[in-house]
Amino acid sequence: MSEHEVTLTINGESVTRSVEARTLLVHFIREDLSLTGTHIGCDTTSCGACTVLMNGKPVKSCTVFAVQAEGAAVETIEGVAAGGELHPLQEGFWEKHGLQCGYCTPGMIMTAKNFLAQNPNPTEDEIRRGISGNLCRCTGYNKIVEAIQYAAEKLQADAGGE
Amino acid sequence: MIPAAFDYHSPQSLDEALSLLKQHGGDAKILAGGQSLIPAMRFRLAVPAILIDINRLDDLRYVEERGDHLAIGAMTREHSLEDSSAVRSSYALLYDTAVVVADPLVRNQATVGGNIAHADPANDHPATMLAYGATVVAKGPNGERTIGIDDFFTGLFENAMTDDEILTEIRIPKPAAHTGGAYTKLERKVGDYAISAAAVQLRLDGDTVAAARIGLTNVSPVPMRAKAAEAELVGKSISDAVIEAAGKAAAAECDPSPDLRGGVDYKRDVTRVMVKRSIQKAVARAKGGK
Ligand SMILES: Cc1cc2nc3c(=O)[nH]c(=O)nc-3n(C[C@H](O)[C@H](O)[C@H](O)COP(=O)(O)OP(=O)(O)OC[C@H]3O[C@@H](n4cnc5c(N)ncnc54)[C@H](O)[C@@H]3O)c2cc1C
Numbered sequence: 001m002s003e004h005e006v007t008l009t010i011n012g013e014s015v016t017r018s019v020e021a022r023t024l025l026v027h028f029i030r031e032d033l034s035l036t037g038t039h040i041g042c043d044t045t046s047c048g049a050c051t052v053l054m055n056g057k058p059v060k061s062c063t064v065f066a067v068q069a070e071g072a073a074v075e076t077i078e079g080v081a082a083g084g085e086l087h088p089l090q091e092g093f094w095e096k097h098g099l100q101c102g103y104c105t106p107g108m109i110m111t112a113k114n115f116l117a118q119n120p121n122p123t124e125d126e127i128r129r130g131i132s133g134n135l136c137r138c139t140g141y142n143k144i145v146e147a148i149q150y151a152a153e154k155l156q157a158d159a160g161g162e
Numbered sequence: 163m164i165p166a167a168f169d170y171h172s173p174q175s176l177d178e179a180l181s182l183l184k185q186h187g188g189d190a191k192i193l194a195g196g197q198s199l200i201p202a203m204r205f206r207l208a209v210p211a212i213l214i215d216i217n218r219l220d221d222l223r224y225v226e227e228r229g230d231h232l233a234i235g236a237m238t239r240e241h242s243l244e245d246s247s248a249v250r251s252s253y254a255l256l257y258d259t260a261v262v263v264a265d266p267l268v269r270n271q272a273t274v275g276g277n278i279a280h281a282d283p284a285n286d287h288p289a290t291m292l293a294y295g296a297t298v299v300a301k302g303p304n305g306e307r308t309i310g311i312d313d314f315f316t317g318l319f320e321n322a323m324t325d326d327e328i329l330t331e332i333r334i335p336k337p338a339a340h341t342g343g344a345y346t347k348l349e350r351k352v353g354d355y356a357i358s359a360a361a362v363q364l365r366l367d368g369d370t371v372a373a374a375r376i377g378l379t380n381v382s383p384v385p386m387r388a389k390a391a392e393a394e395l396v397g398k399s400i401s402d403a404v405i406e407a408a409g410k411a412a413a414a415e416c417d418p419s420p421d422l423r424g425g426v427d428y429k430r431d432v433t434r435v436m437v438k439r440s441i442q443k444a445v446a447r448a449k450g451g452k
Pocket residue numbers: 044045046191192193194195196197198199200201236262263264265268271272273274275276277278279280282284285286287327328329330353354355356
């Protein structure tokens with residue numbers, strides 16, 4: 001069994017902790033860093049509730065070891081509202097009722113954030129494919145798609161306005 | 163669940179990884195994308211004493227055409243295949259496959275090398291690489307060797323590499339003129355393994371099938387080629403009857419197990435349909451269609 005010192009940035013802030021090699025990134029984030037916005041919804045790498053951005057890419061943090069994040073920039077839902085102001089995605093989920101219980105929401109937002117960075121002007125079909133690794137048991141997805149469309153339009157308008 | 167404890171190494175070069183592997187022999191496992199290995203460790207189906215994480219080996223991440231083949235570095239993430247212009251333009255069978263492996267989040271981590279090395283008949287790349295007649299490059303303490311894909315899969319989760327070797331590259335022959343390929347997969351939902359899937363790569367000489375290779379997914383204990391189905395095609399002028407005969411041959415020669423995804427008869431029939439659809443698409447593509 002090996003113990004390792006890990007240094008990474010979490011939502012822009014550098015942290016160093018000692019972790020057991022077998023510690024999963026999601027447990028490190030929730031238990032060692034006390035950032036409980038990242039959820040755990042399954043044992044089988046199926047649901048995406050644990051999605052975080054690792055060096056900009058959405059990954060299932062229940063299927064990465066914390067030691068593997070050495071030197072990485074990790075972003076969680078707690079880092080999305082810059083300066084306390086809701087991100088257009090968060091606003092979209094609010095305005096379009098993109099959540100019911102909210103369990104899947106942090107993962108959905110992290111996936112959608114990277115997705116919109118890659119596809120600023122997506123079709124509905126592209127959005128549905130983009131979030132197909134994140135499961136929602138409540139909404140039936142339609143409202144989530146509308147929330148992401150809302151954010152895409154807002155981000156486009158903001159970018160165009162500059 | 164939490165995996166059993168293990169020692170973790172993160173080598174910075176392939177040579178360092180190989181010497182760690184040599185030192186620890188059968189106690190060590192390579193950690194690539196971790197999308198098969200970590201779930202298995204969480205269920206304690208895999209309990210490796212030592213993990214050698216090769217994610218720092220950026221030299222093993224590339225997709226490039228080299229002379230007569232496409233070379234794919236073992237640590238290439240699945241999503242990079244979707245983004246590759248070479249794959250999009252000339253390797254339709256590979257592109258079809260890459261977009262149906264697991265889900266977009268898993269594809270950000272999972273590697274092409276890991277998908278093949280895992281030798282899981284449920285994985286999508288083995289069938290595709292069998293249809294392409296690909297070559298696997300393995301590196302060990304005594305240097306590099308190539309293994310033809312027909313000799314690579316030796317059992318369920320077993321491949322022809324030794325404990326001290328690392329899969330470094332996959333080579334796909336560049337398709338000749340009038341060649342087409344396609345992958346068709348039936349899955350219960352996005353992110354699930356195939357109920358059955360068929361990879362077809364064929365070359366036409368006019369309307370006659372000059373060459374054909376077919377791989378099947380998740381309908382046998384070891385990734386398999388559908389040789390009887392291939393034999394129904396080669397030398398024949400393509401027609402609905404020939405395609406149906408190939409589909410029927412594949413249904414007869416596969417060896418599925420009943421499980422949550424269906425019973426044996428159902429899976430055989432799905433295999434027939436997947437093979438037919440892949441042939442139809444491959445033929446259309448060989449003739450210059452999409
Ligand atoms: C929810 C879910 C759904 C999935 N659905 C599909 C699907 O539909 N189709 C599909 O094809 N796959 C699917 N997968 C599997 C996924 O594609 C795996 O990532 C892939 O099979 C293994 O790749 P990896 O890089 O993650 O390898 P790892 O999990 O890191 O390794 C797998 C095995 O291969 C060995 N290995 C890896 N790389 C090397 C190497 N370079 N040299 C020697 N040995 C090596 C490891 O030691 C280990 O034994 C799914 C996975 C999940 C979690």
